[in-house]
Amino acid sequence: MSTNRSRQIEDIPLSVLDLAPITEGATATEAFKNTRDLAKHADKWGYHRYWVAEHHNMPGIASAATSVLIGHVAEATTAIRVGSGGIMLPNHAPLMIAEQFGTLESLYPGRIDLGLGRAPGTDQRTAYALRRGHGSGGDDFPEMLEELRAYFNPDLAGGVVPVHAVPGEGLDIPVWLLGSSGFSARLAAQLGLPFAFASHFSPENTLPALDLYYSNFKPSEVLDAPYAMVAANVAAADTEEKAQFLATSMEQQFLGLIRNQPSKLQPPVKNMDELATDYERSILKKQFGSAIVGTGDQVKEELQSFLNETGANEVMIHSQIFDHAARLKSFEIVAEATGRKNR
Template sequence: MTAYALLDLVPVVQGGTVSQALANAADLARHAEQFGFSRYWVAEHHGMEGIASAATAVVIAHVGAATSTIRVGAGGIMLPNHSPLQVAEQFGTLDALFPGRIDLGLGRAPGSDQRVAHAIRRSLESDSNAFPQDVLELQSYFADDGKTGIVATPGAGAHVKLWILGSSLFGAQLAAMLGLPYAFASHFAPGLMDEAADTYRRGFRPSAVLDKPHLMLGFNVFAADSDEEAEYLATSQQQAFVAIRTGRGIKLPPPVRGYRERLGAQGEAMLGQVLSASAIGSPETVSRQLAAFIERTGADELMLTSAMFDHDARKKSLTIAAEAMRGL
């Protein structure tokens, strides 16, 4: 059976608060644990009023304390924003708190725009280019192999599972070279998915942590009792995508009936492309679309994600998705 995981951006809904979003995250993680999800990840984003996971390690600790068995982690930490030593200390601390449950996905984007990246006081171009070396430095701290001359405390000897993230061929090549699992962001940038998957699989070199490629693909799921209801619930995420693509992040809005029909040809084409790795519909429809995606891509694991305005509707959607995955 293909494993299935959950990516939660910890959405702040219109009229809601960050406190509510964080409470929902813990509740959603408990729900995912109950329904067989392999892992629960949050992602580092900055300067976005609709996403409450900027302090990613803190949110992971919050979720880890609310759960008992599910793996929890970052999908991901944007390494150009941090020193590898600080990341080793943070995730070494998480591993000490939740032994054997911590994942650390690493990305080379800033998780923000140029203005916010400057506020973080990191040089975007130089740090992105230094990403492979930073990954190796981080591995050295966890391995406590003495190469850096510094012992990360906490961090040295921590059993943190590293992943490389990406939406281009760069991450695929690096993950293959280092023999690490690879997660591709097909849930919002599916354009290079097939090429990246092929690049990763063909170039993979076995390592001490992984003897064969492990590919996880992002996939949106919006499930409900009927196709019509699912299409309606999905419009919250669609509105948020359109807002981001037009340069303005927003809090997650309530769903709107007939939203896509009113977008026009250009907006409809944009959504069709960005959400092409998606299942929207009834349990039968979602099961069929998940099966087709897995058959086409051969993914080892799916990172399911969706943002819905109504928390209970989102939990129900994930229940339907989990049942569909188990049925496959």
């Protein structure tokens, strides 16, 4: 893997991935209040980006109307970049996404990111309800991406576009490709675009996908060199024992996905072994074994190891913690441990 492994965690951007979790006993209204509060907190602590992700038919995730939530976050913050991690492009007409993000960029100039994925962000039945049988299955994602980018920059289509995105056309909105396998890694490399990898739920594919991206990258008007961001599950607390306890909410969320029984984010438990079978525990270990959990010093050390291993330019932190105050504290501990200052 040809990339720079000399970067220090203190010197690279740290960002936030938020799924707007709906906790057990709470509602989407409370989830949105917490998202707004966390975004303001991350803004003060020097985090670089705050991304929300498109998911559907998930009782514990409130970020289905992703563009609307981005506006809610951007309005409450001042410096942090706000964007999608990501918009699932096959669910939408490219023109609509160009107009939505053109609107966001016009409202919050210089702060909007457009991260794109090709998965539906849901189950097949819900995907059909979203697309009504007329949408893309993801196979034509490269063509949809080309169309979307041309709405922002008609020169990419030879300067001739039959339909104009207003607002959108002529705006400089960074486009990222997101992935959990090699498809988007290779496409991002071919187009010279930044690439974000979902290490938080596809840890075994991280290095192969990054290798594809680094080794196939072609410089473009967007980037002279590869720019990769990797996402990691993180839970930090004042003691390792408390951090491990907090992290069991994330583990229970994974367990629900294994069982095809998604639910609201559950309170932490003292012993995950009592909730899962041996087979489920083996899957959890594979899926969640790369999570970074501990005190500030422990998290800093593991983040540095993760950075050394991946050669990434940026790390995005995903923390599904049940108690909102503990979640705020976790991001604060990570910021302090990696040399960020409350501004």
